[in-house]
Structure formats: structure tokens, C-alpha cells
Amino acid sequence: MNYLQEALIEAFKLIINLDRELLDVVTTSLRLSVTSTLIAALPGILLGIIISRNNFGGKKVINVILNTLLGLPTVVVGLFVYSLISRRGPLGELDMLFSIRGIILGQIILILPIIIALSRNAIHDIDDKMYKTAISMGATRLQQFKLLLAEARYGISGALIAAFGRVIGEIGVSMMLGGNIRGVTRTITTAMAMETNKGRFGFGLALGLILLTIAFLVNFGVYYLQAGESSV
Amino acid sequence: MKKGLFLLFILTLLLMVSVIPVAAEERLVMATTTSTENSGLLAELLPPFEEKFDVRVDVVAVGTGKAINLAQNGDADVILVHARPAEDKFVEEGYGVNRRDVMFNDFVILGPKDDPADIAGMKDAIAAYKKIAESKSEFISRGDDSGTNKKELSIWTKAAIRPEGSWYLETGQGMGASINVANEKEAYIMADRGTYLAYSGDIELEILVSGDEILFNPYGIIPVNPAMYSHLNYQMAMALVGYITSQQGQKIINEYTKYGKQLFHPSAILPENIK
Amino acid sequence: MSKQNVILEARNIVKYYGEQKVLDIENFTLYKGAFNFLIGPNGSGKTTFLQILSLVDKDYRGELYYKGEAIDYQRDNLLKSRRKFSVIWQNPYLYKGSVSYNIGLPLRLRGVNKKSIHHKVKQMAEKLAITELLSKRHDQISGGEKQKVSIARALITEPEIIFVDEPTNSLDKESISFFNQHFSELVTDEMTVLLITHDLTQVKRLANHINSLDKGKLIYQGCPREYNSNNFHVI
Structure with missing residues (x-):
């Protein structure tokens, strides 16, 4: 049984030769994850700030719902969005099923709770003194908001990175809404599932290695940003 | 300042990757089974059609049950599946029209070398199933409502056996994953020949029974009825039916090999009539 | 004291935390170019009052007059006034x-x-x-x-007015003596100071005016000399 060895060798060959199919799948995944994260970022961060900074009736309920949605299985989101964008669903006319747009919609719904909850926590963690100090320094409302964002910047980037990590590694939404269409909606994870099913372990493993590398690079980027904090 | 530039660089890079190309191509959604997609045949069969008709065929590979379900919801324009009774029902209910035979391949019964049910070399699949059940040898079922699963269940019905008990295990997974389970548990399993060939290098299981007519696995192509949904690309679906059942399409099917072996046998045109 | 020496005045300031009235001050005067002290026991409302005077907290009832003109939170000259003030907080917050x-x-x-x-x-x-x-x-x-x-x-x-909230409260001895020795040098003649403290040395060395708060009410306003040293026990 030298599965692993053989698979690893094939994986490295594919990566070194920049196999077209492999590249295609990886760029699709990156494109999708970056797009969904960027689109979800703005409303997510804003809602997080609003929930954290305001007291209103039903805030507790919203927080409970939010925390529940954090662990939402991707298949549930996939099924829910499928029922929306299927031809029989209310958004059927938009022709989104089995397309990039369908996956992005699903992924946004998947990560919105993550971004909202984590930015809420990031803002919540900020010392109350920050606001008073900003006012006493003579900051305008806009400047106060900018200072708040600057103080929460690591928490908020952490939220976005967590969201990115969630979408690039998820399979339920991509499979159900994208359909794993070759050259169109085939992502790293759906391709891995398929190739493994076909017995092409090398290809699957190569994708797995790339997924790991992406995760590593992202985390390294975070570390670099934090280490570079002193050079402000 | 250095950090600001770095951030800007990363952001532009990310935005560059994320730009979505807007393709105004015509598109035909074909729902088919995972085993069909995994065989690699479609990658040979579809490109000449896409070029000829200037259309992009988006292949969505799911289980047969799910493929038919997608078509019923209007989420596919055409289906290519292998489960005759379900196909007939699909047409009878008015969801599908103009079904055509495309090709067939065959299923094989795999089992461990020591063959506790003693079925090696049998020509009768139903009898083999009976022996497996009588000896209570472990049998792996996909249990996922796929074409293969439907076929397996129909053989149990013909053998007048209701498969249940600790020897009968349903994985709920695809063909490949199920073969792996059978291999690890040294159990019997029915698999399509294509997937078996893909796995044959890595597993201990062997073909014990094959060649029975009941194990033949015919594929049909069915456009979804344009009367059901207005958005369907029925014209292209019919064009695809025409292409696949034409001399050109049938020839590609006949000549397609994997691991040095022919996987599919054309059935729209008899092989001897293919030029 | 002539009017010209007054830089900030507070009238009828009332502040509630929920149902509880924590501040009720009829008349308060901050003298220009002087060291004004705000003293009183813990929980007497010193910091709460400082936040109102320094225009950080606007959730109160009453009027503030800066150089004789009423502070209006609806008007845009508020920022202008605020930018002439500074606050040194107890346990200061530094930005990343x-x-x-x-x-x-x-x-x-x-x-x-x-x-x-x-x-x-x-x-x-x-x-x-x-x-x-x-x-x-x-x-x-x-x-x-x-x-x-x-x-x-x-x-x-x-700044024209500098508000200081118990600056040496949580500091080590060395930092306290640094503050006591050098803070008055850093403040120019044009600056007005309002200082909250528990430190008698600071009061004795620096105070020009003393305001004593107890349970949200001003119980004494005046010069340190007139302020009976027996009263210091309330600090």
C-alpha cells in the first residue's frame, strides 16, 4: 500500500506542470471565494457594528439567531437557496442555478452570519474609553467611526479571513448550486469529491495540497499584517 | 505607509482574480449521472457538438433520481440517464419527450478472492444474488437512489428477496466510495464496469459474475418537454439528441476506450452499421 | 471674582442613571487661567460631572456657558468648542x-x-x-x-481648558512625583485646569479654587485658604 506516495508524486507532477484542469479549478475557487467574501464584507461589517453599538428591542433574539447560523451546515444553505433559484422557485426567472452567480449567492448567505458575528465581537471587545477619548480629542462623527474601524481592524480582518476560509473549503453550496460543471462551476472541493470518486487520488490530493497552501498563505498574511503593526 | 501599499497590492490582486468574465454564450444544461461523467466519455463526445452548434453544454452530474428530479423542476434541458423504468415514468408523466436509446454498458458483481458465497463464474446474476443472501455474506449497496442502486434493487426483487439484515449495508455514497467500502470490508458489490476499471489497480476485489443480460445497463437521452416550462432550450436539446444518435456521435461512443478497454456500446445505430 | 475671569459655567445640571439622580448642580464656575479642583469621596459624581463639562457626555439636563455663550449640541460650533478642550483620563486609552x-x-x-x-x-x-x-x-x-x-x-x-481625571490614581510613586513636580510647568498661563484628585499634596500645592462634591451636589466652592482643613477628610 503506497497509495500516499504514488498520490503525492502525481500531485507534485500536476502542480509543477501547472496542469490546465487543475489551474482552472483553483482559479474558479479563488474567484468565487474572493467575490463572495468581498460582497458579503460591507453589509456584514456594517450590520456587526450596528448590532454591537445599538441597544434595541429584540437584540438578544438577533444574537441568538446569529450564533445559531454560525454553524449552519452548507447543505442546508444549498437546499434553501436551491429552492429559491430553481425554476420552480420564486427567483427561477433569474437563471442562477448551476452558475457562478448561484454559488456566490449561496456562499454570501453562508458567510454573512460569520462576518456579522465576528465583527460584532471585534467591536464589542473595544474599550468604552476609546469612544470617550475620541470625542475628547475633538474627532468628528466620521473621524470617530474611522478610529473605531482602525481599532477593530485586526478583529474585522479576522472575520473576513474566517469567512474566506469557510467558503473556499465548503462543498455543499458549490455542489448543489453550481453542479460541478467542468470549466464553469467546478471548484477545488467539488473536483476533489469527484476525482476521489473516480479513483484519481493523485488529482484529489494535489487539490488538497493547494487548499492547504492557500489556507497557509492566508494565515501567513494575517501574521505579517499583525507583525507589521508597529510600522504605522 | 509600507503596509498601506502592501494592503493595496493584495486588494488589487484579489479583485483581479475575482473579475467574472461575462460570457453571453448559449447554454444547454444536461443532467446526467456521476458514473457517466466520471467515465470521461462526455469530454470526448460533447466538444464537437459544442463547436458545431456554438453552444456550451453544462453537465450537471448527480444520481439518476436527482437528475430526473432536476428535470421535473425545469432545472435541466435534457437528461442522459440509465434507469429505464424511471425514464418511462418520466415520459409518461409528460415531463420528457422523444426519448432515444444511446448506448449501454454493463454491471459486474465484485467480491473477495475467497468468495464465501461461491458465485465465481456464474452466468445468472439473480441466482448469484440468492446465494449471497443465503450465505449472509456482506453486500454493499449504494442506497442512494442512483441508476445503479435502482438496478441492484430490481435484481433483488426478481430474486424474491427483501435485502435486509446485518449483512446488507447501504453506504448512501457514490460508486467509487462504495467500492472502497466493499474492498475494506471484503464484501460483495455490484458496480458499473467503468468505475470498477478505474479502481481495479487499487483494490483486492475481483469480477466474479458478468455477462448476464440483466446486468446490461442501457442509457437513454430525453429532452424535457417544452410545454412544461417556457425557458427550456428545447431546440438545442433536440439537436443534442440528433447529434448523439447520429453516425458521428455513435462512432465516438464506439471508439471510446479507457484503460485499454471499450466502456460503452452504441445502441442507436448497431456497431456494424457505424461508418 | 469678576465675570471676565470665568471661562465655563454650568447651571442646573441634572443627570440620571436610569431612575437614580446622580448629579444635581445649581451653579458651577470654572475660573480662567487657574487650577480648579474637583474633590469629593468616591461615587460623589466627579467623573460624571467632568464628562459633562468637557462636552464628552451630552446626556443630561441643564445649561453650559462657554465664555458667556450657551453650548448648543444642535449647532455645528460645538466641535469648535470641543477642540479647545482636552481631557487626561484616568487609565488613559492609547490607539493601536x-x-x-x-x-x-x-x-x-x-x-x-x-x-x-x-x-x-x-x-x-x-x-x-x-x-x-x-x-x-x-x-x-x-x-x-x-x-x-x-x-x-x-x-x-x-487647549484652553484641560480636564484631568485622577491622573495619578493608579500610578507608581515615581510617576506620581513626576506628575506633581512637572505638571504645573507644562500648563501655560493661558490654560485653565480642572483637576479631580484624592491627593492632598496636589491640592495644597496647586489649587486656586476648590469645588467639593458629595452625593452629586456641590457642598463647597471657594479658595483653599477658606476651606477648613477639617473638611479634607471627605476627599
Whole structure:
């Protein structure tokens, strides 16, 4: 049984030769994850700030719902969005099923709770003194908001990175809404599932290695940003 | 300042990757089974059609049950599946029209070398199933409502056996994953020949029974009825039916090999009539 | 005291925390160019009152007059007034970044150009003898150093009124004696100071005017000499 060895060798060959199919799948995944994260970022961060900074009736309920949605299985989101964008669903006319747009919609719904909850926590963690100090320094409302964002910047980037990590590694939404269409909606994870099913372990493993590398690079980027904090 | 530039660089890079190309191509959604997609045949069969008709065929590979379900919801324009009774029902209910035979391949019964049910070399699949059940040898079922699963269940019905008990295990997974389970548990399993060939290098299981007519696995192509949904690309679906059942399409099917072996046998045109 | 010496006045200030009335002050005067002290036991409302006077907290009832003119939170000249004030907080908050970024921040908010911010930060750091801290990160310095940084940050705008909330409360001895010796030198004649403290030395050394709060009410206003030393037990 030298599965692993053989698979690893094939994986490295594919990566070194920049196999077209492999590249295609990886760029699709990156494109999708970056797009969904960027689109979800703005409303997510804003809602997080609003929930954290305001007291209103039903805030507790919203927080409970939010925390529940954090662990939402991707298949549930996939099924829910499928029922929306299927031809029989209310958004059927938009022709989104089995397309990039369908996956992005699903992924946004998947990560919105993550971004909202984590930015809420990031803002919540900020010392109350920050606001008073900003006012006493003579900051305008806009400047106060900018200072708040600057103080929460690591928490908020952490939220976005967590969201990115969630979408690039998820399979339920991509499979159900994208359909794993070759050259169109085939992502790293759906391709891995398929190739493994076909017995092409090398290809699957190569994708797995790339997924790991992406995760590593992202985390390294975070570390670099934090280490570079002193050079402000 | 250095950090600001770095951030800007990363952001532009990310935005560059994320730009979505807007393709105004015509598109035909074909729902088919995972085993069909995994065989690699479609990658040979579809490109000449896409070029000829200037259309992009988006292949969505799911289980047969799910493929038919997608078509019923209007989420596919055409289906290519292998489960005759379900196909007939699909047409009878008015969801599908103009079904055509495309090709067939065959299923094989795999089992461990020591063959506790003693079925090696049998020509009768139903009898083999009976022996497996009588000896209570472990049998792996996909249990996922796929074409293969439907076929397996129909053989149990013909053998007048209701498969249940600790020897009968349903994985709920695809063909490949199920073969792996059978291999690890040294159990019997029915698999399509294509997937078996893909796995044959890595597993201990062997073909014990094959060649029975009941194990033949015919594929049909069915456009979804344009009367059901207005958005369907029925014209292209019919064009695809025409292409696949034409001399050109049938020839590609006949000549397609994997691991040095022919996987599919054309059935729209008899092989001897293919030029 | 003539009117000309008054810079900030508060009238009929009432503040509630929920149902509880925590401040009820009929008349309060802050004298220009002087060291005004606000003393009183813990929980007497000193910090709450300081936040109202420094225009940080606007959730109260009553009127404030800055140089004879009423403060109106609806009007846009509020920011102008606020930018003439500075606050040195107890346990100061420093923003993520270097010490020099923190000291220069109020000038940055006022749109001062980078070159002159840099220049002023350097000058201010020299006065407080914290030049070697400038390149350090906000979380790499001690509590006493933090307080010095916040003093520099408060003074860099050359404010008309500087509010100081128990500046030496949580500091070590060395930092306390530094504050007692040097703070009065840092304050120019044009600056008005309102200082909350429990430290008798500070009161004896610096105070021109004393205001004593108890249970949210002003119980004494006047000069230190008139203030019976027996009263100091309430501090």
C-alpha cells in the first residue's frame, strides 16, 4: 500500500506542470471565494457594528439567531437557496442555478452570519474609553467611526479571513448550486469529491495540497499584517 | 505607509482574480449521472457538438433520481440517464419527450478472492444474488437512489428477496466510495464496469459474475418537454439528441476506450452499421 | 471674582442613571487661567460631572456657558468648542500604533500637516522626557509611561481648558512625583485646569479654587485658604 506516495508524486507532477484542469479549478475557487467574501464584507461589517453599538428591542433574539447560523451546515444553505433559484422557485426567472452567480449567492448567505458575528465581537471587545477619548480629542462623527474601524481592524480582518476560509473549503453550496460543471462551476472541493470518486487520488490530493497552501498563505498574511503593526 | 501599499497590492490582486468574465454564450444544461461523467466519455463526445452548434453544454452530474428530479423542476434541458423504468415514468408523466436509446454498458458483481458465497463464474446474476443472501455474506449497496442502486434493487426483487439484515449495508455514497467500502470490508458489490476499471489497480476485489443480460445497463437521452416550462432550450436539446444518435456521435461512443478497454456500446445505430 | 475671569459655567445640571439622580448642580464656575479642583469621596459624581463639562457626555439636563455663550449640541460650533478642550483620563486609552502616532492624533484630526505634527510631537516629547518612547508601540509601554503619553496628547493642541481625571490614581510613586513636580510647568498661563484628585499634596500645592462634591451636589466652592482643613477628610 503506497497509495500516499504514488498520490503525492502525481500531485507534485500536476502542480509543477501547472496542469490546465487543475489551474482552472483553483482559479474558479479563488474567484468565487474572493467575490463572495468581498460582497458579503460591507453589509456584514456594517450590520456587526450596528448590532454591537445599538441597544434595541429584540437584540438578544438577533444574537441568538446569529450564533445559531454560525454553524449552519452548507447543505442546508444549498437546499434553501436551491429552492429559491430553481425554476420552480420564486427567483427561477433569474437563471442562477448551476452558475457562478448561484454559488456566490449561496456562499454570501453562508458567510454573512460569520462576518456579522465576528465583527460584532471585534467591536464589542473595544474599550468604552476609546469612544470617550475620541470625542475628547475633538474627532468628528466620521473621524470617530474611522478610529473605531482602525481599532477593530485586526478583529474585522479576522472575520473576513474566517469567512474566506469557510467558503473556499465548503462543498455543499458549490455542489448543489453550481453542479460541478467542468470549466464553469467546478471548484477545488467539488473536483476533489469527484476525482476521489473516480479513483484519481493523485488529482484529489494535489487539490488538497493547494487548499492547504492557500489556507497557509492566508494565515501567513494575517501574521505579517499583525507583525507589521508597529510600522504605522 | 509600507503596509498601506502592501494592503493595496493584495486588494488589487484579489479583485483581479475575482473579475467574472461575462460570457453571453448559449447554454444547454444536461443532467446526467456521476458514473457517466466520471467515465470521461462526455469530454470526448460533447466538444464537437459544442463547436458545431456554438453552444456550451453544462453537465450537471448527480444520481439518476436527482437528475430526473432536476428535470421535473425545469432545472435541466435534457437528461442522459440509465434507469429505464424511471425514464418511462418520466415520459409518461409528460415531463420528457422523444426519448432515444444511446448506448449501454454493463454491471459486474465484485467480491473477495475467497468468495464465501461461491458465485465465481456464474452466468445468472439473480441466482448469484440468492446465494449471497443465503450465505449472509456482506453486500454493499449504494442506497442512494442512483441508476445503479435502482438496478441492484430490481435484481433483488426478481430474486424474491427483501435485502435486509446485518449483512446488507447501504453506504448512501457514490460508486467509487462504495467500492472502497466493499474492498475494506471484503464484501460483495455490484458496480458499473467503468468505475470498477478505474479502481481495479487499487483494490483486492475481483469480477466474479458478468455477462448476464440483466446486468446490461442501457442509457437513454430525453429532452424535457417544452410545454412544461417556457425557458427550456428545447431546440438545442433536440439537436443534442440528433447529434448523439447520429453516425458521428455513435462512432465516438464506439471508439471510446479507457484503460485499454471499450466502456460503452452504441445502441442507436448497431456497431456494424457505424461508418 | 469678576465675570471676565470665568471661562465655563454650568447651571442646573441634572443627570440620571436610569431612575437614580446622580448629579444635581445649581451653579458651577470654572475660573480662567487657574487650577480648579474637583474633590469629593468616591461615587460623589466627579467623573460624571467632568464628562459633562468637557462636552464628552451630552446626556443630561441643564445649561453650559462657554465664555458667556450657551453650548448648543444642535449647532455645528460645538466641535469648535470641543477642540479647545482636552481631557487626561484616568487609565488613559492609547490607539493601536506607535507612541508618536498617539501624541500626534489630535492634530491629525484637526487636519494639521504631517511635517508640523512631526515637529510638535518631537517638541512635546522632549518636554516630558519621553523621546525614547516615540517609536514604541502602544502596548509596549508601562502605565506611568502611558499617562505621560496621554498628557502629551492632551497638551499638544494647546487647549484652553484641560480636564484631568485622577491622573495619578493608579500610578507608581515615581510617576506620581513626576506628575506633581512637572505638571504645573507644562500648563501655560493661558490654560485653565480642572483637576479631580484624592491627593492632598496636589491640592495644597496647586489649587486656586476648590469645588467639593458629595452625593452629586456641590457642598463647597471657594479658595483653599477658606476651606477648613477639617473638611479634607471627605476627599
